Amino acid sequence: MNRINGYAVGGGLLTGAANGLFGGGGGMIAVPYLEKVAKYPTASAHATAIAVVLPATLVSAAVYLFFGLVPFFVFLPVSVGVLVGGFLGAKLLGKTDPKITAVVFSVLMLVAGVRMLL
Numbered sequence: 001m002n003r004i005n006g007y008a009v010g011g012g013l014l015t016g017a018a019n020g021l022f023g024g025g026g027g028m029i030a031v032p033y034l035e036k037v038a039k040y041p042t043a044s045a046h047a048t049a050i051a052v053v054l055p056a057t058l059v060s061a062a063v064y065l066f067f068g069l070v071p072f073f074v075f076l077p078v079s080v081g082v083l084v085g086g087f088l089g090a091k092l093l094g095k096t097d098p099k100i101t102a103v104v105f106s107v108l109m110l111v112a113g114v115r116m117l118l
Contacts, residue, residue, distance in 0.1 A: 007038040012052065019056050026053040028109055035102075042098035046105075047090070 011033040019026035027049040034045035064070045093101065 019053060031105060042101050043093055046093055
């Protein structure tokens, strides 16, 4: 196994464990891992994190919907917002300075962490 594959497997294990344990948040593990350990450029790290977390998210969503754990009247409007926001964010990622992206992402992670503690 070469160095990149080893990093990919390790990062995948950490990302999957976070997603499985917390029901989300794999991207919060994947992005810094891909940037700092695997040395991906910022935009590639963010895009790769979304691409690898998406399948797990879709499977989880299908299970939650099947078992009636998500009220449909909440699911539909939030899904539309997520789709539109995701599209706009992906377009913006390619046009944003990587340092700004890293700072915004770091601030969001910090705010999310503090909110969970309080």
